[in-house]
Amino acid sequence: MDARAHEPERERLAAAQEGGPGRLGFRRARALSALRHLGPHRAGDARRGRVARRPARAGRGEGGAQGRAARGPATLAEKPFSRRGWVFEIKYDGVRVIAERRGDQVKMLGRSGEDITARYPEIAEALGALAVPHFVLDGEIVAYDESGRPSFARLQKRMLLSRPRDVAAAMARVPVRAVFFDCLALEGCDLRKLGLLDRKECLARALPPAGVVQAGDHVEEHGEAFFEAASEMGLEGIIAKRGDSPYTGKRSTDWVKVKCQRRQEFVVGGYTDPRGGGRHFGALHVGVYEDGRLVHVTRVGSGFDDAMQDKLWPQLQSLARKDSPFGDTGPDTRADHWVEPRLVCEVRFTEWTADGGLRHPIFIGMRDDRKPEDVRREEGREAESEPLPESDVASDDAQAGGDGASDGVPSDDAGDGGAGEARAGPVARGGAGSAGGERVVRLSNVKKTFWPDDGYTKGDLIGYYETVAPLMLPYLRDRPIVLTRYPDGIKGKSFFQKDAPVFVPDWVRTESVYSKDSERDIKYFVLDDVESLRYVANMGTIPIHAWSARSGSLERPDWLVLDLDPKGAPFAHVIEVALALRRILDDLELPGHPKTSGATGLHVLLPLGRRYTHEESKTFARLLATLVQHEKPEISTLARPLHARGGKVYVDWGQNGHGNTIVAPYSLRPLPGAPASCPLKWSEVNGRLDPARFNLRTLPKRFEKLDDPLAGVLGPGLDMGTAIVAIEERMHREGPP
Secondary structure (H helix, E strand, O other), rough: OOOOHHHHHHHHHHHEEEEEEEEHHHHHHHHHHHHHOOOOOOOOOOHHHHHOOOHHHEEOOOOOHHOOOOOEEEEOOOOOOOOOOOOEOOOOOEEEEEEEOOOOOEOOOOOOOOOOOHHHHHHHHHHHHHOOOEEEEEEEOOEEEOOEEEEEEHHHHHOOOOHHHHHHHHHOOOOOOEEEEEEEEEOOOOOOOOOOHHHHHHHHHHHOOOOOEEOOOOOEEOHHHHHHHHHHHOOEEEEEOOHHHHOOOOOOOEEEEEOEEEEEEEEEEEOOOOOOOOOOOOEEEEEEEEEOEEEEEEEEEOOOOOOHHHHHHHHHOOEEEEEEEHHOOOOOOOOOEEEEEEEEEEEEEEOOOOOOOOOEEEEEEOOOOHHHOOOOOOEEEEEOOOOOOOOOOOOOOOOOOOOOOOOOOOOOOOEEEOOEEEEEEEEOOOOOEEOOEEEEEEOOOOHHHEEEEEOHHHHHHHHHHHHHHHHHHHOOOOOOOOEEEOOOOOOOEEEHHHHHOOOOOOOOEEEEEHHHOEEEEEEOOOOOHHHHHHHHOOOOEEEEEEOOOOOOOOOOOOOEEEEEEEOOOHHHHHHHHHHHHHHHHOOOOOEEEHHHHHHHHEEEEEEOOOOOHHHHHHHHHHHHHHHHHHHHOOEEOOOHHHHHHOOOOEEEOOOOOOOEEEEOOOOOOOOOOOOOOOOOHHHHOOOOOOHHHHHHHHHHHHHOOOOOOOOOHHHOOOHHHHHHHHHHHHHHHHOOO
């Protein structure tokens, strides 16, 4: 933007330079000047000679640099700091972009990996006009408001457009720029192993300091002054980075964000009716994911204008559902309206309250570049005067070879627990992660405690999955798998992972499945062998959830499941309902196979043999659930909302369907005692059954002599037609349920 627009600020900067406390006063003035002009600040020519000689040693070939760029997220810090060797940048209020040019071809990817090139043609054109024909850059697309500040609200008017006619019309109304702060590859050289300041020097040579595409600004060492200037400007915050840090693409304390305003993304799960002349809705119910479930945080009722209400209203209506997606964490009210949790919004607030809510929340805008399942509560860490400690904090954008501290093949560095190498047989599909014809998983942090109350470590987790692999793999092989990762154990943060990162070795099988909800392909893990199982365990995966259908026949499941969920009910009632179900199955001459859920419930699986569709499976499951509830109405229910169950066992038939998963047989659970989902004989389903007995230590011993009682679920499927005739006869005898 035109620097002349800020002449009054220049006078203030001059005064600050004259009256400031020595060198710090001058540094602060320079930080203010840099922010107000959003212009270039270079580290000096002394480094240029060194950088000019280094790219050749950095690694030839930028191939795959865009695909392997994980758009690494920064760790949140509680307060700003100043430190020698650190670089401080503006935290732009825009959308993240990885831009690649190969000759005449320009491609831009958003944070979720989607191609956004067509949304911002002026940026693509400017990148294509640069003198450098080959590069991969990391940056932010921004739109500025009238005062020269990045405005996410303005950018939103461009983010969701896809038709060329709409994009062309919006270009004049809402011009955008791309500010790049990192250079991953340049002229055939992979620069990611170079230090940040060296990469910035390369970036400065590739891009102009201003224009539609430009090199981003930075200040060295004096982060507190930079933060104060950013706060005065009303900016979102700053990013602090170690000047010598390589580009790893994973979350670490080498990159730290400090926010001037408290703000983060939340998942929309419902809305209230308008009050006092409101247009469509009064407030949004929002939440975050914790331990795999959506937890209600607050209602957000301010910050919406009429245009936003008009835009959001059709989306809310199209996602309507009857029950709350927040489960028992949401408000117990029937007056509000609920939606499928597929929308993400950004909210500004003053602080988190003691009960997990927000104080003074204000809606900022919608974030279509975020996956709902990735939204977690952002926790700040204190940034002390000493260097920040190394961290194993992981992200689902992280490189997925260890528990957040490694790349495609887990780190040789043992961290706090020592590293080991696990080798197996010949590689069926060669590539990254293979050495000398063998599949190699270098185990990391194996002594890290994962179950603090029990003393079980990450090494125990990996060892367990290696031991039970012969029993477990038949239920995993050929199936899309969903991981839940706990990089710091069960008391640390966790996150779902559906998409396999690009960094996994190519001997770890993946399967791309189109998701209607996400409107894109999801690349699922498929765990066919013990090496792949060991690999995901080394990533900090505790529970493993599996589809009921296999690759090649994803619309025809192998099993049907009824989940007996006792939340609020005694486990004795679960046993009673399970035995009632068994009597019904016996009467219908249907096979049923029980297992513990690994938590407080029981699963009963029926073999389908890939003979029926998901819809047929779901309909039949509902019919069986209705028969069970009719048999035990005093202790069982089909009501899903927790508040509507009345302390009864929920007979959940809804986990049957395309893309639905259950915790896999033999999977561990992230609960005290390290319980496992254990297959049972029907003779064990009685008043003496204690699911906690089956855990990381005891379950392998149990099956040293016992055959898998669940094996029949992978056998020939039941005859649904004959069963329905038997149900009709039963209803004729006993009356309809």
